[in-house]
Amino acid sequence: MLAKVYSAAIIGLDAQIIEVEVDTSYGLRCFNIVGLPDKSVQEAKERVGAAIESSGFQSPHHQPVRVLVSLAPADLKKEGSLYDLAIALGYLLAAEKINFPLENKVFVGELALDGRLRPIKGVLSFAMACREKNFLELILPMENAAEAGLIEGIKVIGAKNLKEVIDYLEGRKEILPQKTDPGDFFQAPNYPVDLGYIKGQESSKRALEIGASGSHHLMMQGPPGAGKTLLAKAIPSILPPLSFEESLEVTKIYSIAGLLPKEKPLINFRPFRSPHHTASEVALIGGGNPPRPGEITLAHRGVLFLDEFPEFHRDVLESLRQPIEEGQITVLRARHSLSLPARFTLVAASNPCPCGNYGDPEKKCSCTNPQIQMYRRKLSGPLMDRVDLFINVPSIKYEKLAAVDEENCSQKVRERVEKARQIQGERFKKDKTNSEMEIPQIKKYCQIDSTSENLLRKCVDSGQLSARGYHRVLKVARTIADLEGLEKISFDHLSEALMYRLREN
Numbered sequence: 001m002l003a004k005v006y007s008a009a010i011i012g013l014d015a016q017i018i019e020v021e022v023d024t025s026y027g028l029r030c031f032n033i034v035g036l037p038d039k040s041v042q043e044a045k046e047r048v049g050a051a052i053e054s055s056g057f058q059s060p061h062h063q064p065v066r067v068l069v070s071l072a073p074a075d076l077k078k079e080g081s082l083y084d085l086a087i088a089l090g091y092l093l094a095a096e097k098i099n100f101p102l103e104n105k106v107f108v109g110e111l112a113l114d115g116r117l118r119p120i121k122g123v124l125s126f127a128m129a130c131r132e133k134n135f136l137e138l139i140l141p142m143e144n145a146a147e148a149g150l151i152e153g154i155k156v157i158g159a160k161n162l163k164e165v166i167d168y169l170e171g172r173k174e175i176l177p178q179k180t181d182p183g184d185f186f187q188a189p190n191y192p193v194d195l196g197y198i199k200g201q202e203s204s205k206r207a208l209e210i211g212a213s214g215s216h217h218l219m220m221q222g223p224p225g226a227g228k229t230l231l232a233k234a235i236p237s238i239l240p241p242l243s244f245e246e247s248l249e250v251t252k253i254y255s256i257a258g259l260l261p262k263e264k265p266l267i268n269f270r271p272f273r274s275p276h277h278t279a280s281e282v283a284l285i286g287g288g289n290p291p292r293p294g295e296i297t298l299a300h301r302g303v304l305f306l307d308e309f310p311e312f313h314r315d316v317l318e319s320l321r322q323p324i325e326e327g328q329i330t331v332l333r334a335r336h337s338l339s340l341p342a343r344f345t346l347v348a349a350s351n352p353c354p355c356g357n358y359g360d361p362e363k364k365c366s367c368t369n370p371q372i373q374m375y376r377r378k379l380s381g382p383l384m385d386r387v388d389l390f391i392n393v394p395s396i397k398y399e400k401l402a403a404v405d406e407e408n409c410s411q412k413v414r415e416r417v418e419k420a421r422q423i424q425g426e427r428f429k430k431d432k433t434n435s436e437m438e439i440p441q442i443k444k445y446c447q448i449d450s451t452s453e454n455l456l457r458k459c460v461d462s463g464q465l466s467a468r469g470y471h472r473v474l475k476v477a478r479t480i481a482d483l484e485g486l487e488k489i490s491f492d493h494l495s496e497a498l499m500y501r502l503r504e505n
Contacts, residue, residue: 003093006106007071007086008129009078010122010256012291012338015129017106019072020083022090027066033087035071037078044081045069048088051111055163057097067091079290082120085109085139088162089169100169104136107165109144115162117141122256124248127151139165147255147265149180150248182244182266189269191237196409198230200396205231205408207391207500212238212413213420214434214479216472217324217346217386218500219309222393223363224356228349231393232305235347236272237410239303240418243431246301249341253300257293271302273344277311285319287331291338296323299344309348310378317383320346324386327436343436346387350379360395388435388472389500420482434479439471446474452494464502473497 002023008015031045045067053059060067069087071078086107092098108126110118119141127148130138137155138148145158156178159165167173195205204220204227211218212235220228242250251267254260260267275284275295286294296304306312323329327343352358353372358365367375424433427445437445448456456473459465465473476497477489484493 001094001096003090005086005090005093005102006135007083007108008106008126009076009082010080010125011076013125013252013256013293013340015122015125016076017129017133017135018076018078018083018086019070020086020090021070021072022087022094023068023070024060024091024094025066026064029061029064029066031060031067031069033069033071035069035074035078036076037071038080040081041071041078041083044084044087047081047084047111047113048091050113051084051115051162052088052092054113054115055161055166057092060091060095065095067094077290080120081110081118082108084111085117085162085165089165092166098166098170100171104134105139106130106135106137107139109139109141109159111162117159117161117165119143119262121258122252123147124150124252124255127154127156128252130154139168143262145178146180147251147260149178150182150251150266180265182247185264185266186241186244186247186268188241191234191410193230193233194237194410195234195413198227198234201227201231201393202408204391204393205413207389208235209238209413209417210476210479210483210500211235211345211347211389213417213483214424214475215343215345216388216435216476216479217348218389218391219348219350219384219387220391220393221350221352223360223395224351226393226395228393229307232274232303232307232347232349233272234410235303235305235345236270238413238417239270240414240421242268242270242301246431250301253293253297253341257298259298271299272305273299273302274305274307277306277308279312279316281313281316281319284316285323285329285331285342286338286340291331293340294329296320296329296342296344297340300341302344303347304344305347305349307349309350310375312378314378314380317378318380321383321386348387362395385466385468386472388476390502391500416483419485420479423482423485434475434482437475437478442471442474446478446489448474448477448489448494449491452489452491455491455494455498459498459502469501473501476500 004021007018007020009018049059049061123144131153139157142158142160145156148156157175158178168175247268273295282288284295286297323342329340329342331338353367354375355366357363460470477493480493481489
């Protein structure tokens with residue numbers, strides 16, 4: 001007998017529907033799985049056999065029966081244990097042990113030997129694929145039901161074990177569909193670091209506010225202990241909250257990566273990723289076999305903080321150039337081609353030299369000129385040209401350290417940032433920030449007066465600004481004007497943008 005049920009596979013960040021065909025016939029006992037399965041899929045025959053027997057049915061391993069499982073399309077590599085439930089049901093149907101209508105149902109889930117359904121990764125993508133392909137019902141482990149229930153338009157059924165799934169399909173047990181209200185997870189996040197905790201550093205806080213308002217990349221340089229790391233950790237507290245569509249984007253990434261908290265099926269806070277400087281290129285940009293999201297994708301719609309920036313391997317830093325510019329990364333391998341979103345705000349922190357005291361009026365630098373040049377040489381010109389704001393973070397005196405900064409607490413700054421983002425949303429008619437403007441939009445929305453134009457001409461002609469730097473200065477000036485609620489960019493706005501852009505080599 002032949003039976004066909006539907007399951008799904010993860011390809012990058014999206015899901016694809018998989019046909020699971022099971023054929024049974026009398027003969028020498030065997031159980032084969034074809035369709036480019038990996039080792040974990042091939043081992044499903046052992047898990048499925050034990051789970052079927054634990055659920056009160058006769059295992060195919062104890063009968064003179066030949067079982068052939070085909071996973072189609074056959075040219076797509078199948079990975080993971082999520083096909084167990086579909087294979088088990090397909091066998092029971094083909095062996096005429098059970099009978100139920102198959103139309104518009106998708107099954108995903110890993111089976112334990114006692115028949116329990118174990119949770120899987122990437123459930124949000126499966127639910128979205130079911131809706132897009134007009135499937136009406138998704139049956140999956142109970143632990144994943146709340147996550148899949150975020151997607152409207154499909155019936156999500158969460159089950160504890162294989163026996164419960166069969167009882168539901170044959171009408172002996174009723175399971176209520178899972179519906180998850182996104183509003184239950186959109187309470188205000190509890191930020192661990194408030195911008196008001198940081199004393200002094202007014203110019204740095206101003207630059208952080210500008211960067212958060214327009215999603216501009218920034219780099220902080222200063223001696224050890226000046227507060228660079230603390231400033232970076234405070235950035236999420238001044239960013240506007242995620243919209244529901246953005247939350248689904250981020251949740252889908254974290255679900256596939258296996259990083260979604262069990263008690264929270266929807267991520268409502270902007271990611272903050274801070275990889276160590278020994279991270280490899282694959283860990284940062286993604287890849288591997290099978291390809292997986294890297295840190296820049298996990299930081300999508302949030303912040304990627306690279307502390308000790310010059311200590312990263314040069315090839316790792318150079319791999320950031322394309323995703324910084326395009327907001328996505330395309331990973332090409334011999335057998336894989338994968339495009340991953342990477343629209344993050346880069347925040348880098350660096351000491352001025354290996355010892356950290358170069359330029360400090362009160363501490364003597366112990367580094368030689370060749371050491372300083374070698375330290376800075378890791379940061380190439382093309383990479384630095386993609387950074388919008390350069391911030392000097394000096395050491396602070398005791399008077400400022402002991403003072404209370406109530407004016408620049410995160411809540412007040414976040415309110416100003418949200419107003420600026422709202423202006424940008426109305427300008428572009430969609431969820432887009434000033435840093436994402438293309439050249440036609442720059443020409444349209446970044447008009448400047450003749451005085452400002454003369455200043456920019458001098459900077460470009462003298463070599464202080466590249467063509468890319470020219471456009472990035474205009475974007476930052478546009479953001480500064482948005483913070484003040486002004487439609488036109490003034491000379492003061494442009495001068496401030498240039499102040500953050502021009503730096504000592």
